[in-house]
Each structure stands twice: as C-alpha cells, then as structure tokens.
Amino acid sequence: MNSFIQFEQMSFSRGRNLIFDRIDMAIPRGKITAIMGPSGTGKTTLLRLIGGQIKPKSGRVLVDGLDMGKASSQALLAMRRRLGMLFQNGALFTDLTAADNVAFPLREHTRLPPALIARIVALKLQAVGLLAAADQMPAALSGGMARRVALARALALDPELMLYDEPFTGQDPINVGVLLRLIASLNQALGLTSVLVSHDVAEVFAIADCVFVINEGRVVAKGSPDELRAQMPHVPFLRQFLEGAPDDNQSQASQQSANYLANALGLKPPSDKRSALRGTR
Amino acid sequence: MNRVLTALLNGLAALGQGVLSAAAHTGQLTLFIRQLMGRLIPAWTRPKLIVQEIYAIGVLSLVIIVISGGFVGLVLGLQGFNILSKFNATESLGVMVALSLVRELGPVVTALLFAGRAGSAVTAEIALMKTTEQLAAMEMMAVDPLRRVIAPRFWGAVIAMPLLAGLFSLVGIAGGYFIGVVVLGVDAASYWGQIQQQMQPMDDVMNGVIKSLVFGVVIGLVAVFEGFNAEPTSLGISRATTRTVVLSSLLVLGLDFILTAWMFGA
Numbered sequence: 001m002n003s004f005i006q007f008e009q010m011s012f013s014r015g016r017n018l019i020f021d022r023i024d025m026a027i028p029r030g031k032i033t034a035i036m037g038p039s040g041t042g043k044t045t046l047l048r049l050i051g052g053q054i055k056p057k058s059g060r061v062l063v064d065g066l067d068m069g070k071a072s073s074q075a076l077l078a079m080r081r082r083l084g085m086l087f088q089n090g091a092l093f094t095d096l097t098a099a100d101n102v103a104f105p106l107r108e109h110t111r112l113p114p115a116l117i118a119r120i121v122a123l124k125l126q127a128v129g130l131l132a133a134a135d136q137m138p139a140a141l142s143g144g145m146a147r148r149v150a151l152a153r154a155l156a157l158d159p160e161l162m163l164y165d166e167p168f169t170g171q172d173p174i175n176v177g178v179l180l181r182l183i184a185s186l187n188q189a190l191g192l193t194s195v196l197v198s199h200d201v202a203e204v205f206a207i208a209d210c211v212f213v214i215n216e217g218r219v220v221a222k223g224s225p226d227e228l229r230a231q232m233p234h235v236p237f238l239r240q241f242l243e244g245a246p247d248d249n250q251s252q253a254s255q256q257s258a259n260y261l262a263n264a265l266g267l268k269p270p271s272d273k274r275s276a277l278r279g280t281r
Numbered sequence: 282m283n284r285v286l287t288a289l290l291n292g293l294a295a296l297g298q299g300v301l302s303a304a305a306h307t308g309q310l311t312l313f314i315r316q317l318m319g320r321l322i323p324a325w326t327r328p329k330l331i332v333q334e335i336y337a338i339g340v341l342s343l344v345i346i347v348i349s350g351g352f353v354g355l356v357l358g359l360q361g362f363n364i365l366s367k368f369n370a371t372e373s374l375g376v377m378v379a380l381s382l383v384r385e386l387g388p389v390v391t392a393l394l395f396a397g398r399a400g401s402a403v404t405a406e407i408a409l410m411k412t413t414e415q416l417a418a419m420e421m422m423a424v425d426p427l428r429r430v431i432a433p434r435f436w437g438a439v440i441a442m443p444l445l446a447g448l449f450s451l452v453g454i455a456g457g458y459f460i461g462v463v464v465l466g467v468d469a470a471s472y473w474g475q476i477q478q479q480m481q482p483m484d485d486v487m488n489g490v491i492k493s494l495v496f497g498v499v500i501g502l503v504a505v506f507e508g509f510n511a512e513p514t515s516l517g518i519s520r521a522t523t524r525t526v527v528l529s530s531l532l533v534l535g536l537d538f539i540l541t542a543w544m545f546g547a
Contacts, residue, residue, distance in 0.1 A: 048417075051420075051421050053417065053420060053421070077423040077425075078423075080420075080421055080422065080423035081422075081423045083421065085418070085421040087414050087417070087418055088414075089413060089414065091413060091414035091415050091417065091418035092415075093415055093418075094409075094413070094415070104422070104424075105422045105423075105424070108422065108423075108424050108429075109422075109423065109424075150418075157422075163421075
C-alpha cells in the first residue's frame with residue numbers, strides 16, 4: 001500500500017509522561033484515515049508531529065518520505081505548503097474578515113494579482129457554502145461557520161494532505177452533517193489524503209476508509225470500519241470505546257456515589273444495589 | 282527543632298526553585314532574542330506590516346502621551362516658577378522645563394506610559410493569538426510567526442517610542458509656556474531665548490533620543506517575549522500582561538539611572 005505518512009517506532013513524551021510508545025502507523029495516500037482514541041491520548045499531538053511543529057523523542061515521522069523530525073527549516077516550510085490543517089477551534093485570525101482569512105496563505109505565498117486572489121477566495125468560500133459571509137468578521141460567525149471558513153482557508157493553497165483536528169466537536173447535528181459531506185466530497189474531488197482525529201465514532205465510521213484506535217500510547221486496533229466492528233468482540237478496549245461503555249471501576253464508583261446520594265436524600269436505593277451501598281460505609 | 286529544620290529546608294527549596302526558574306527564563310529570553318535577531322532585517326521586506334504596527338502602537342498612544350505631556354509641562358511650569366522666583370531667575374523657566382523634559386521626564390514618563398498602554402496591548406494580543414492557536418495555524422501555513430507577527434511589532438515599538446517621547450517633550454514645553462508666560466507673566470522672549478541658548482542639540486536632545494530608543498527596544502522586547510511565551514490560558518495572558526508592565530517599568534527606571542550616570546555623570 002502506498003502510504004503518504006509513516007510513523008516508524010515513534011515515541012514522544014512530555015516531561016516524564018510518555019504519550020506515544022514506539023508506534024508504527026502507515027497512513028495511505030488518497031484515503032480518509034481516522035485516528036481515534038479517548039480524550040487525552042495525544043491525538044492532536046499526533047497531528048502536530050505530522051506537521052513538524054514538535055519532534056519525536058525517538059523513531060521517525062515520514063511525510064511523503066521527508067523525516068519531519070530532522071528536516072531543515074526550509075524543507076519543513078516547503079512541506080507545510082503542501083499541507084492544510086483544520087484546527088479544533090478554527091484558529092481564524094480575529095482581526096481579518098472571513099475572505100481575508102482565506103486570502104491570507106495566498107497573499108503570503110503567491111504573487112497573484114489581487115483580482116485573481118479575490119476570485120480564488122470566492123471559489124473556496126463557495127465550496128464550503130459561505131460566500132455570503134465573506135465580509136464578516138470571525139466574531140460574527142457561528143462555531144460551525146467559523147470551522148467551514150477555516151476549512152476554506154486550509155484548502156486555499158490546494159494542499160495534498162488535509163489534517164482535521166476534532167472537526168465535529170461542539171457542532172450541532174446539521175453542521176456535523178455538512179462537515180461530513182464536505183470532508184468526504186473534498187477528499188474525493190481534489191484527490192486529497194485526509195487524516196481525521198476524532199472520538200466521534202458514528203461520524204468517523206461514516207466516512208473513514210481506514211481507522212487507527214490508540215490508547216495509552218499504543219495502537220490498539222486498525223483497519224476499515226467494518227474490520228474494526230469485526231475485531232470488537234476480541235479487543236475489550238475497542239468494544240468499550242466503540243460502544244461508549246464506562247470501565248468497570250468507573251461504573252462501580254458511579255453506582256456507589258448514586259446510592260450514597262440517594263441515601264443522603266432519604267430516598268430508597270434500588271434493592272439489588274444495597275450491598276454496594278453497605279460496602280461504602 | 283524539627284520544625285525549624287523543615288522550614289529551613291523548605292526555604293532552601295523555594296530559593297533553588299526560584300533560581301532555576303530565573304535561569305530558565307533567562308535562557309528562554311536569550312534563545313528568543315537570537316531567533317528574533319535573524320528576523321529583524323527580513324521583516325523590512327514587508328514595510329507595510331511595520332507601518333501598521335507603528336500606527337497601532339504609536340498613533341493610538343498619541344492621546345495619552347499628549348495629555349500627559351501637557352499636564353507634566355503645566356506642573357513643571359508652576360513648580361519651576363515658584364522655585365525660580367525665590368532666586369529672581371524666572372527668565373530661566375523655559376530652559377528648566379525644556380531640560381527636565383528632554384533629558385529625563387520625556388523619555389522616562391513616555392516609556393512608563395508606553396509600557397502600560399502599548400506594551401500590555403502587544404503582549405495581550407500575541408498571547409491571545411497563541412491561546413487561540415492563530416500562531417500555530419500560521420506555522421502550519423508555512424508562515425513564520427516570528428517574522429510575520431513578532432518582528433513588525435518589535436520594530437513598531439522601537440520606532441514609535443522616540444517619536445512619542447519627542448512629542449511628549451514638545452507638548453510639555455508648550456504647557457510650561459502656557460503656565461509661565463500666559464498665566465504667570467514670564468517674558469516670552471526669555472522663555473524661548475534661554476532654551477535656545479542653554480540647550481545643546483547634540484548633547485541634551487541626542488541623549489534624550491538615545492534614552493527613548495533604548496527604552497523602546499526594552500519595552501518592545503519584553504512585550505513580544507512575554508506574549509510569545511505566555512501560558513496559553515486566560516490566567517496565562519493576564520500574568521504575561523502584568524509581567525510586561527511591571528518588568529518593563531522596572532527596567533526603564535533602572536536603565537534610566539545607568540544611562541543618566543553614563544551621559545551626565547561626573
């Protein structure tokens with residue numbers, strides 16, 4: 001399989017906290033790959049490692065053959081021009097209008113005449129359905145609109161690789177649907193490679209070609225959504241994560257707190273849970 | 282005994298932590314200065330960005346500088362007249378006001394106001410850009426934030442500061458003229474004549490310009506450094522902004538003493 005990004009025995013730590021422990025991952029070219037895992041597993045960190053904003057402690061992160069941890073700043077800048085990233089909160093420049101935000105990378109990296117830049121900006125905004133909001137400031141946009149403007153900005157330089165950081169978090173169902181359709185259609189129409197970091201199982205499974213599930217610094221499962229569903233019965237964490245079940249300790253603890261509260265309020269706890277309540281005294 | 286030992290050890294640990302933190306901060310600052318130095322000349326390939334910053338940092342500080350300069354001039358005129366009249370030397374009021382302003386009060390008071398008005402704004406703006414991932418987004422768009430955001434703001438501060446200090450002194454001298462000549466009846470010709478005779482453009486004025494340039498560099502550097510290295514939280518932004526005002530004010534006052542001793546000392 002032709003891979004665009006490769007993690008080879010890559011480890012990364014923050015202080016004494018080991019975030020990734022010798023992980024191997026190959027992200028295929030031209031597909032939508034999702035990286036999933038519980039909050040705090042370092043999914044965003046993984047995107048920053050791909051972008052070369054942080055360097056691995058050991059091992060390699062190769063993006064189209066370039067070792068992002070050891071590349072010169074020139075090579076890194078050249079590679080970043082081929083990447084687009086959608087940040088979790090959009091990261092729009094608050095002092096620029098939506099149109100100026102989209103025009104920003106074009107003005108920085110090209111010498112195109114202003115009229116042509118305006119035309120490209122209009123096309124990009126139209127692609128995300130926000131041409132009418134071109135003159136609005138980011139503060140006047142809703143969360144979903146801001147994310148779509150940020151998507152248009154990320155696409156301004158026609159990247160080969162798109163990185164999406166939690167694109168569905170905090171979005172209403174309509175916006176989630178719009179974003180899902182956009183990500184899938186853009187990937188197909190522009191022949192992109194997309195890497196999606198998320199913990200929204202249903203949304204990700206609807207569009208991803210390949211999914212990696214990470215937990216406690218290791219890749220615990222990988223494959224297509226169908227393959228992951230098939231693996232579910234054999235991998236306890238995968239089953240728990242995909243079904244959204246709390247782990248046994250959490251479940252017991254929350255049951256005990258519920259019983260304790262019921263007791264304090266003078267309510268009668270369910271009879272089959274009385275033994276658990278007695279256990280707390 | 283045990284308690285005393287514990288307190289002693291805690292004190293020692295706190296001292297060690299303080300020294301380590303100061304060393305880390307100094308190291309960070311040195312590294313930052315090295316990175317910034319490499320971007321200062323390339324930043325002039327986009328002069329429009331620097332002009333925008335001179336406007337944001339300098340022009341928008343005009344109101345506070347002009348008003349403060351005016352009041353300081355009025356007070357200097359009043360105090361100077363009262364003192365000089367005891368020695369029948371009120372004709373020297375002009376030169377007293379002008380020298381106080383050009384040599385000392387112009388650069389120092391402007392720098393303190395500048396740190397509070399523009400330095401804090403620059404820090405807060407950069408820190409907020411960092412917190413909302415705008416700087417990270419720039420980096421991912423292959424745009425160097427140090428060159429695009431930091432260097433123009435630094436230049437803005439360095440260029441705006443001497444201009445504002447000059448304006449402060451001019452308005453102050455006009456304030457002194459108003460209170461001395463118009464209100465208290467000092468001879469106008471003496472007021473201006475003494476300034477013309479006693480003030481040395483190459484000594485007094487140039488020393489004032491050098492002082493304000495140094496203060497501009499210090500405030501600009503502290504403001505961009507604190508913003509760029511702020512912790513990306515709301516508390517981090519507020520701490521960085523406070524540090525900018527406190528640190529740059531202290532540095533301005535300390536450096537003013539050193540520069541004065543060097544320029545006018547025996």
